[in-house]
Every structure is written in structure tokens, then in C-alpha cells.
Amino acid sequence: MSGLFNLGKQVFAGGLWGLRRFDRWRAGNPPMRSSAAYQFDPYPSFAQMQSRGNILRSYANQGWLVLGYDEVQALLLDKRFSTDARNNRFFYNLARIACAGLPVPMVDKPGLLNLDPPQHTPVRKLVTQGLVKKFITAQTEFISELADVLLDQAEAGSGTNFDFVSKLAQPLPALVIAKMMGVEEQHRGKFQQWSEAIMGAMMIDQPELMRDAAQAAEDMRTYMRPLLNRPAQSGQANLIELLLQAEEHNHALSREEVLSNCILLLTAGHETTTRLLANGLLTLLRHPEQLELLRQRPELMDGFIEEVLRYEPPIQVTLRFVREDLIFFGKKFKRNQVALVYIAAANRDPKKIENPEVFDILREPVRHVSFGHGIHQCLGMSLARLEAKIVFEKMLQRYSNLKLGRDGEIWGMNPFFRGPNRLPLETRP
Numbered sequence: 390m391s392g393l394f395n396l397g398k399q400v401f402a403g404g405l406w407g408l409r410r411f412d413r414w415r416a417g418n419p420p421m422r423s424s425a426a427y428q429f430d431p432y433p434s435f436a437q438m439q440s441r442g443n444i445l446r447s448y449a450n451q452g453w454l455v456l457g458y459d460e461v462q463a464l465l466l467d468k469r470f471s472t473d474a475r476n477n478r479f480f481y482n483l484a485r486i487a488c489a490g491l492p493v494p495m496v497d498k499p500g501l502l503n504l505d506p507p508q509h510t511p512v513r514k515l516v517t518q519g520l521v522k523k524f525i526t527a528q529t530e531f532i533s534e535l536a537d538v539l540l541d542q543a544e545a546g547s548g549t550n551f552d553f554v555s556k557l558a559q560p561l562p563a564l565v566i567a568k569m570m571g572v573e574e575q576h577r578g579k580f581q582q583w584s585e586a587i588m589g590a591m592m593i594d595q596p597e598l599m600r601d602a603a604q605a606a607e608d609m610r611t612y613m614r615p616l617l618n619r620p621a622q623s624g625q626a627n628l629i630e631l632l633l634q635a636e637e638h639n640h641a642l643s644r645e646e647v648l649s650n651c652i653l654l655l656t657a658g659h660e661t662t663t664r665l666l667a668n669g670l671l672t673l674l675r676h677p678e679q680l681e682l683l684r685q686r687p688e689l690m691d692g693f694i695e696e697v698l699r700y701e702p703p704i705q706v707t708l709r710f711v712r713e714d715l716i717f718f719g720k721k722f723k724r725n726q727v728a729l730v731y732i733a734a735a736n737r738d739p740k741k742i743e744n745p746e747v748f749d750i751l752r753e754p755v756r757h758v759s760f761g762h763g764i765h766q767c768l769g770m771s772l773a774r775l776e777a778k779i780v781f782e783k784m785l786q787r788y789s790n791l792k793l794g795r796d797g798e799i800w801g802m803n804p805f806f807r808g809p810n811r812l813p814l815e816t817r818p
């Protein structure tokens with residue numbers, strides 16, 4: 390049985406390789422995704438593809454690449470496109486085989502991101518009640534203290550040179566969400582591990598990672614179930630309590646829905662914020678004149694964060710599944726196809742953004758779709774912006790002489806996310 394499975398995997402990988410080559414040839418042979426040039430700077434590839442059209446056919450992905458700003462916004466508003474992977478039988482069947490009997494993460498017990506209207510609408514209204522501004526702002530002190538603790542630990546462990554990603558950018562967002570959910574301090578580390586494993590659910594060509602993702606999602610559910618039955622604590626309600634209490638027209642989330650959306654909030658908010666923090670710092674280090682400007686004019690911080698979101702979006706590509714045969718900007722999309730929605734290319738669309746290749750923290754207005762658009766637009770924007778502001782301010786205050794470590798950064802390989810997996814810093818005064 391496992392021999393057959395491995396043979397199938399090899400045939401699948403071989404076929405996919407051929408189709409990818411064909412797609413690349415049609416797009417003008419941009420650099421390979423695995424090449425060092427692409428990892429360092431993927432944007433020339435997007436520009437090259439855009440020069441062939443804002444919507445390109447992709448045979449390897451059984452669908453389309455959508456690259457222009459207007460096209461991306463229009464697609465994300467269009468209800469004929471779905472986020473529910475069950476609308477793509479090929480993907481769903483592959484995922485089910487890989488998950489070997491476990492529920493397919495984010496599909497079989499979906500959080501709101503993977504629901505379409507009409508199911509999505511009430512769930513979004515209820516989850517929004519858990520992420521109200523007052524509750525997010527109340528996390529400021531905790532985030533600030535946590536950032537200090539993590540930086541103190543980094544310095545105690547490795548002195549003035551340390552890896553920003555593993556010491557701060559990776560743990561911080563997971564620990565913040567775990568704390569917001571009322572998880573006790575000694576168990577918060579598990580959230581980081583689960584979140585990282587669940588990210589593997591997007592790698593359809595790596596069944597082992599999908600299986601681990603399914604297991605991690607089930608483990609998190611099992612751990613969290615008793616937390617839903619705890620009596621409410623006095624003082625400010627935590628995120629789980631807010632989600633359990635949320636009500637709209639006599640409708641409330643079921644306990645399993647609360648769990649699904651907690652898993653979504655962790656996974657949607659962790660990897661993305663890690664990437665924003667690491668991309669932001671690295672982009673400043675690559676543009677020392679902008680770093681100096683930000684040091685001199687700290688009031689530019691909000692503008693810097695928006696510009697880095699545009700310039701190096703943590704989510705480069707999002708997915709939609711075509712629900713019915715349709716015409717979109719003159720192209721014939723077929724039911725069951727996939728649309729790869731290139732947020733990263735839209736943010737640099739020269740028809741919409743002046744000098745898109747220039748990183749400029751004075752840019753106004755900063756147009757980007759890094760938090761998505763339409764009914765699924767990010768619900769964690771204000772938390773992500775708050776964490777980023779606290780961390781960047783702290784880095785500039787603590788380290789007057791910030792440099793990229795000699796070994797340089799190591800880029801992550803996940804095609805959906807962009808950000809270094811390792812970012813060595815030298816912080817000696």
C-alpha cells in the first residue's frame with residue numbers, strides 16, 4: 390500500500406514539475422522559486438509575469454494567476470470565488486489522503502476564513518466581537534513587557550548578537566494570542582509549535598506536513614476543549630469568554646465553532662505577524678537611510694509599518710476556488726479551478742502605485758491589499774499593527790547601532806508567506 394502511495398507521489402511530483410516548467414515558459418521564464426535570486430527578491434519575477442498580463446493561466450495550479458491591483462480587489466469581492474477547499478475536489482481529495490483519516494485542517498472543521506456566505510456572515514459578526522478595539526488596546530502593556538523579556542533572554546543567551554526571528558518575531562505573536570485566550574503561562578509555548586505545524590496544511594505536495602498539520606489541529610482542539618468549560622474569571626474577559634458570550638440576533642457560536650475559530654486566530658495571526666516583524670526590520674537594515682529617518686522622526690512609525698506591509702507583504706498569495714463557470718476580466722474561468730491571488734504583485738502594480746519598487750516610509754497614500762479585501766478582510770489588523778509598533782519602537786530605543794549579522798538572513802521556502810526564517814542581528818553599541 391505504501392509502495393503504491395509512494396509511486397503515486399512520484400508520478401504526481403513528475404507531472405507537476407513538467408507543468409510548472411510549461412507555466413514558467415509561458416510567463417517568460419522568471420527565476421525558479423527555489424533559486425537564491427528569487428528568495429532574495431521575488432518581485433522582478435512578478436513584474437515579468439505582470440508584463441504578460443494581469444491574469445495568466447497556470448496549468449500546474451489548475452487555474453489562474455491574478456496579478457493586478459484592480460483584478461485582485463475585484464476577485465476578493467466576487468462571491469463566485471470561494472475559500473472553501475471542498476469546492477476543489479482535486480485539492481480536497483489529496484488533502485484527505487494525506488491526512489489519513491484525521492479532519493483536514495481548516496476545511497473539515499473550518500474557521501470563518503474558510504466559510505463562504507451565507508455561513509460566513511454571522512460567524513464573522515460574532516468573531517468580530519472577540520477582537521474589539523478596547524480588548525486589543527488592553528494588551529499593550531503585556532506585549533511591551535513580553536518584548537522586553539524576550540530581548541533580555543536573547544541577550545542573556547547569546548550576548549549582543551542574536552537571531553531576531555527565533556528569539557522574538559516567532560515566539561511573541563503566538564504567546565500574545567495564547568495569553569489573550571486565557572492560556573496559563575506554562576502552556577503558551579505549545580501554541581507556537583501547533584501553529585507552525587498547522588501551516589503545513591497548505592503544502593499539498595508534501596503529504597507528511599499535511600498529516601502533521603492535521604494532528605496538531607486535533608491536539609490543539611483536545612487541549613482547548615476543557616478551557617471552554619472553565620468558570621469565567623473575574624476582571625476583563627479573555628478571548629474565549631468573549632467568543633462564547635458573543636451574540637447576534639439570538640445566534641451564538643457553538644463550542645466547536647469557538648474552537649475552530651481559536652485555531653484560525655492562532656494560525657492567521659502568528660506566521661503573518663512573525664513575518665511582518667522580521668520583514669520590517671530586515672527592510673530597514675537594507676535601507677539605512679530610511680532607518681535613520683525613522684530614528685530622527687519617530688512619528689513616521691505608522692507610515693513605515695504600512696509601507697513595509699506593501700513592500701514585503703507577509704502573505705504573498707492567497708487562494709480562491711472557482712464555484713461556477715464564469716467570465717472574469719474577459720477570461721473564461723471554469724468551475725473547480727484555482728485562482729492564485731497575488732497580493733505581493735498587486736501591491737507593486739505600476740498602474741496603481743508610483744515607483745512601486747521604491748521603499749519609501751514617506752509615501753502617501755500607501756495602497757496595499759496585504760490584509761486582503763472584501764468580506765474576508767483581516768480581523769486582526771489592529772493587533773498586528775499594535776505588536777509591530779511596540780516591537781519596532783523597542784528595537785530602535787534599545788539598539789542605537791543595529792546591523793545585519795555577518796551570516797545574513799535565511800529565507801523561508803513557503804510560497805504563500807514571505808519572510809526570513811533566520812535574521813541574525815549585531816546590536817553592539
Ligand code: HEM
Pocket residue numbers: 465472501502503513566653654655657658659661662665702703704707708758759760761762764765766767768769770772773
Ligand atoms: C501582519 C499580520 C497579518 C497579515 C498580513 C494578515 C493578513 C490577512 C489576510 C490577507 C487575510 C485575508 C485572506 C483571504 O482573503 O484569503 C486575513 C484574514 C484574517 N486574519 Fe489576518 N493577517 C495578519 C494578522 C492577523 C492577526 C494578528 C489575527 C488575529 C489574531 C488575524 C486574523 C484574521 C482572521 C480571523 C481572518 C479571516 C477573516 C474572515 O475570513 O472574515 N490576522 N489576514
